[in-house]
Amino acid sequence: MMADVTDSAPNDSELFREFEHTGDIGIEIDAPTRSELFRRAAIALGAVMVERKTVKASEERHLQIEAVHDIERMHDMLSHLLDLFIVEGFVWRDASVVESDSELKIVLRGESFDPNRHDFRGEVKAITYHQLTVAPDSSGWHARIILDV
């Protein structure tokens, strides 16, 4: 199954919402399918760190996550994306996700981080397991993630 998006991507508020956590950042995502849930989560993490509107989708990066269980898959995907920002300085505007039973393939579209041009919102230290939820609900799929900042 594949979830894709073009440059006419919806606003952040249509993809995810932040919920209040006293010290850190909580994000909640609803999506019609599981792959769309992962795609929105990937975009949300990038948007928490850098204002997406300031990022050009001029390069692609490909990632593959092998975890089978949904919780691990979400944690590992977001941790790898965090790495991409911190170690390689890559920021993304949008993403595509293809999932199978054994893996998750992610394509990110963005560019190298430039502190003079990109609106940096703040660093995320880690993707926590605290109350991490990935589950189907009556309208599709739901995720709840707390980011340590």
Added chain:
Amino acid sequence: MKLTRISEALWEIPQTGEMRVPGRIYASEHMIQDLRDDPALEQVANVACLPGIIGYSLAMPDIHWGYGFPIGGVAAVDAEEGVISPGGVGYDINCGVRLVRTHLQASAIESKVDRLADALFKKIPAGVGSFGAIPGLTVDQLKEVATKGAEWALANGYATRRDLDHTEEGGRLRFADADAITEHAYRRGAKQLGTLGSGNHFLEIGKVDQIYDQKAADALDLEPGSIAVLIHSGSRGLGHQTCDDYLKVIGGAMSQYGIRLPDRQLAAVPIDSSEGRSYIGAMAAAANFAWCNRQVMMHLVEQAFLETLETTPRELSFALIYDVCHNIAKFEEHEFKGRKHRVCVHRKGATRAFAAGNPALPEALRAIGQPVLIPGDMGRYSFVAIGLPGAMRETFGSSCHGAGRVMGRIKAKKAMAGRNLVAELKARGVVVRAHSRGGIAEEMPDAYKDVADVVEVMEIAGVTRRVARLKPMIVIKG
């Protein structure tokens, strides 16, 4: 959550269900009213379920909702039969604070505050999209940092022997195992030695505006009206990744030791297990990186002062008063209910606060007790306190670590909408420079408790006593 009042500033969660000990929270009546429906109290009860926990699951008055442990949580577990929990240390292993004194009077820099702020902002990188002071260390070099801690800084010209003497553990945990850190974690730390980070990390230049204990202030060489420097940072990406790596290892290994806990983020294994020993070695190595990081930043701050103020090292007299860690697990000996225990004290957003006479303190400070550094928000003040005998009796030698958030980040951003916090703080005499937009609004002063209230609770409880208060003049945020 049922709470019983034990004394003026101490409340107890009775032992029920899977809890092995009661929970105890240091707080004023006003603070406890705000906490009653807070998830942090449930987290205190969850920590009380850890195998081997001794006495109480403790929380300091700056308690707030964390993940697994509450922020402000302290748990002492039996060193032989207890467990180690990476969640009890946190992602930012050895996040901590150092306080530097100078012999400069605040009046001497008043006309140069903006220039000094610009110089500091340029000199101290946040760490995203920029290199630290020491760019691109190899894995072998990083392993040396992780093994030697602040001693690496000494060997490379970023520290003096005196700096190390005034750092908790001398800036080096000798049981560090640099090979227990993954290459992945080293990659994340490679460019970050000498960087501040974002979130609640900061560099603050302030003045000593009030002395509460003259004898202790004299011993610490804190003069009224003088300039002091606070640096709050940790082990950066190297530490964050180390915690993440071991949460996975330990989370997966728990069941083989028959350990079940109410929150995955509390994942724990026996201290005396291969996974436990490995994490402890890795945690100590990340802690060493953090001490080196703060030491390198201190050196950069001194350079910025010397260059901007065109003064001499002798006139500036830039000297470390103390460096404390507030996210760590340490092996210590404590007496509880008349029995001596060797324990592993998890301090998650809590500061060691040893009383006078403790042999772990440097000779110059042993007569007065350990300095406890308690930063407040960026608009009000921070405190320097000292550990008292009450800390040794009641809290396994621990105290608070800051003001503690009361307002979430969304609420803070909403409260700041349409306001210019930088201009508001400037009007209050605080010059702010920030690398990230979010860093300012979310860290607004009203998002935190008044740190004076937090420090007062610890004083009422006989855990720490105030020595001095510092007022911010310049704040650099990541």
